[in-house]
Amino acid sequence: MSSTGDVVRAAKQTGNLSALVEAIPYFRFLGISVETVSGQLVGKMAYSDPLIGNASLPALHGGAIGALLESTAILQALWASETVVLPKIVTITIDFLRSARPVDTFAKGTFTKQGRRVVNVCVDAWQESRERPIARANAIFLVEIVDEIGER
Amino acid sequence: MSRQSNEPAQGADSERMARLVENIARFVPHNRALGVRFVSLTAGRVTLALPYDEKLVGNPLTGVVHGGAITALLDAACGLAVLVKLGKPIPVATLDLRIDYLRPATPQKEVHACAECFRVTQNVAFVRCDAFHADGEKEFVAVANGTFILFRRQTRAGADEAP
Numbered sequence: 213m214s215s216t217g218d219v220v221r222a223a224k225q226t227g228n229l230s231a232l233v234e235a236i237p238y239f240r241f242l243g244i245s246v247e248t249v250s251g252q253l254v255g256k257m258a259y260s261d262p263l264i265g266n267a268s269l270p271a272l273h274g275g276a277i278g279a280l281l282e283s284t285a286i287l288q289a290l291w292a293s294e295t296v297v298l299p300k301i302v303t304i305t306i307d308f309l310r311s312a313r314p315v316d317t318f319a320k321g322t323f324t325k326q327g328r329r330v331v332n333v334c335v336d337a338w339q340e341s342r343e344r345p346i347a348r349a350n351a352i353f354l355v356e357i358v359d360e361i362g363e364r
Numbered sequence: 365m366s367r368q369s370n371e372p373a374q375g376a377d378s379e380r381m382a383r384l385v386e387n388i389a390r391f392v393p394h395n396r397a398l399g400v401r402f403v404s405l406t407a408g409r410v411t412l413a414l415p416y417d418e419k420l421v422g423n424p425l426t427g428v429v430h431g432g433a434i435t436a437l438l439d440a441a442c443g444l445a446v447l448v449k450l451g452k453p454i455p456v457a458t459l460d461l462r463i464d465y466l467r468p469a470t471p472q473k474e475v476h477a478c479a480e481c482f483r484v485t486q487n488v489a490f491v492r493c494d495a496f497h498a499d500g501e502k503e504f505v506a507v508a509n510g511t512f513i514l515f516r517r518q519t520r521a522g523a524d525e526a527p
Contacts, residue, residue: 237421238430241397262397265440266455273394274443274458275436282432298423301431305462 220290220297229253229287242276244283253291255284255319264314272312277337277347280319281306285333285351288321293331299353302330306349315339317346324350331355377451378405384453385410385444395440398433403476410444411478412437413498416471427471434475434495434506435463441479442491442510449481449489455515456489463508473497475505487514 223229229246233239243258257263257280265273282304289299317339324332330352337347386402389395389412398420403411414420414429414437422430439461446456469475479493488511495506 235424236430237419237424238433241419242432262393264393265395267391267393273392273436273439274461275398275432275439276394278435278439278461279430279432282435283430300468301465303462303464304431304435305460306435306458307460308458311457 224291229291232290233287238279239283242279242283244280246284246287252320253284253288255280255287255321257317257319259314259316269311270314272314272317274306274308274312277308277312277317278304278306278349280317281335281337281347281349282351284319284337285321285335285349286353288323288333288335289331289351289353289355292323293326293355297355299331299355302352302354304349304351306347308347310344310346312337312346313339318342321351329354381405381448381451385448388447388453389440389444392440394436398436400437400440405448408445408448409478409480410441410448411476412441412444414475414477416473416475421471426468428468429471429475431463431465431506434465434469434477435461437475437477438463438479438493438495438506438508439510441477442481442493442508443512445479445481445491445493446484446489446512446514449484450514454517456512457515459488459511459513461508461510463506465506466504469495469505470497470503473499484514486516488512489514 219232263272263276319337321333321335333351335349336345338345382405389402401413403413420429420433476498477495481491483490491510493508497503
């Protein structure tokens with residue numbers, strides 16, 4: 213890949229973020245893919261045994277759920293904002309609402325607010341039914357190009 | 365619960381708790397997949413490590429590990445800190461976790477997470493956790509605050525301590 217910006221521009225033009233998602237090793241590791249359903253971006257984490265956090269229930273690891281929420285939020289921020297640079301995450305607050313069963317998990321983000329430098333994204337994750345979310349997160353991203361978040 | 369169980373375990377108890385925490389950390393499939401390793405249990409603080417691995421990279425251009433992997437590490441360390449505070453392995457579940465990413469993790473460097481449970485009530489445990497590079501000067505990567513719900517067993521008929 214020549215640059216993330218090129219991949220993002222191409223993805224936005226074709227309406228297909230798959231090439232970008234496939235270029236990110238951590239998404240492959242978790243089994244995260246993305247699809248656009250009537251113009252809306254939905255992230256999917258396919259079930260696999262390494263996602264288990266509690267083997268006796270069994271339930272998915274909270275960290276894996278958090279990762280899906282965060283990943284979907286990033287893709288939403290990238291997809292719906294003007295930026296072609298991978299947004300930098302500043303803060304994420306995750307509410308775990310229900311135990312996550314060992315099945316495929318989906319997530320969808322919506323903008324709470326989009327500013328010039330900061331975007332706030334709210335993401336829901338669900339399994340069988342969107343009416344019964346298993347987790348919800350609020351994530352804050354910097355979309356401006358900065359050298360180091362920590363140095364500001 | 366008795367006040368005594370709120371104190372960090374001492375001596376042999378501490379060693380036994382360290383082995384217990386190490387085994388739980390190792391037993392969790394997602395921890396194993398991430399490569400999470402138990403480092404220490406000192407004065408009630410649980411430290412885990414996430415070795416650098418190409419498969420965890422979130423930005424292929426910079427080689428920086430994805431925030432989600434750090435989230436999983438922090439969540440794992442926080443959960444174990446709750447068990448340490450309780451002094452026994454009762455089931456707990458994350459209610460909420462807030463993570464501030466202070467700076468991107470440096471590629472090739474291991475990330476450590478040190479968690480401490482600073483308050484438990486009948487139903488809820490409160491935890492904070494730091495993620496940092498431990499080699500050389502301690503460099504903070506993220507800080508987290510979490511709350512956990514406790515699933516205590518029934519103590520007598522009709523009196524369920526669970527929520």
